[in-house]
Amino acid sequence: MWSEKYRPKKPDQLIGNEEARLALALWLSKWDPGTKAALLVGPPGTGKTTFVNLLAKSSGMNLVDLNASDVRTKDKLQKRMGEAMATVSLFGERSLIFLDEVDGLAGRADIGAVEFIKESVKESQNPIVMAANDPDSDEIKKLSSSCVSVRFRPPPPREVEMYLREVARGEGLAVSDEKFRGFVMEAAGDVRQAINLLQGSQQASPGEDDSRGRYKDRDRTESEALNGFFGAADKQEAMAALRALSMSAFEKVREVHRSVVKSGLPAPEMARALDAVSRADVLIGKMMKGGDWRLLRYLDRIFVEELYPVVRGMAVKYTGQDDLPFPMMARVWNDSKKIREISLRYAARAHTSGMSARSQDLPYVFALCSKKKFREELEHHLGLDADRDVLESYDKFLAKEAAR
């Protein structure tokens, strides 16, 4: 996949967070024993882990990579970090200790772990970098006095477009400005998704309607990723395939479930596979109920550790979303163009993806459209009122959706 082929190979090839990346590189270049640790805080997918990996590589340092969610007690941390903290090579070469997801040190299980990290920062002979998603978690507040905090954010759309154009140049493609912007808007800050959309668009049949092609392409990318998971040679490949899948957590569980149910697995394997899917579903439920988005990081792991060993070599296939009820299919056929246009415009305004807009927000927005005033405001904000005929047709459509 192009998202793998064009993964940054040097620290300067990442986009976004320029000041954060420079600050971290400067911190590392000036690091001496006793210096504070660095704490990278930002949402998933903003390049924290990638940058640390590239920085270690470009500095000729050995990276000791630990996930705090897996090593939550003081004893375990001591065992895994102890040697790395104290060891410097005969030639003075240092290791970079990377402790990812430190906001995962939550609850009773972390007793002593945060204090151990704070002590380690003072004593370590090697630089320690930590990463976290949630700047307001208790663990981050406790650690902040021992750390230099660096904030990571999603890259601005113009930089995503720059990267996308670089990928297109590498592939020798001629793509219109409008298409580039469409991919950038739909990806909503996710560079990997933008690249997947670009790749998908180039695999569509020539002559197809652009936006329809884009939909088909995304389905194809989804299908490629899901079938990549089911047919992976090992767990690592399975994980890579899932990470390349640009679906929301709900959609991921739903499509994996659909594929398993339709696979015709023998009963014992079917039971084990569905058991694994149900655990993923419970996880999403817990995440939604408690608003604990950090649980999301375990979703792919459940699929890889629990489902993949069951379905491996069993010819499970993702066959696409072809079993929707007829009224829904009819609606998709008849209204898909308008829904697509509205969802893209809405996604751009709400800073979300087109897919999320369609699946999560628009049903409610359409319900609110029963009020004329709301409908008019929505049409204005989405720029549907530029042309009288277009406005009329969208207004009718929205009124119809509201009545539905």
Added chain:
Amino acid sequence: MEKKEVIVGGWFDLPRLGTEVFSALVRRNGVVYDKSTGFKFDASTDLPGAVRTLRSAGVEVELSLRCFVCGKSACPGCPYLESCDRTSVSTLCLCADHAPEKSVFEAYTKTFDVNLKG
């Protein structure tokens, strides 16, 4: 509501905010205040929080990003101006002179390397 354009990374002044709002603003993560030069928001600033605080005092802030390559204001004429949430994206961008369609990736990486060495 009074409108105020603020370039992230640049100094700016504000009308009198009152003690309470002023304290709330400078207590926000990463908001810098200097009596002689005014206020500054940068990459470490809690931008959504700072914008909310100012809105509560009747000041509507329009954030503008700087160009990473040349330092100019990046937002004027940007095709994403309407859709870009500048409180949540990273604080440097690309201006019209260094727009993506001008194959600027090389200049971009070069600028990063120069800053890294400097």
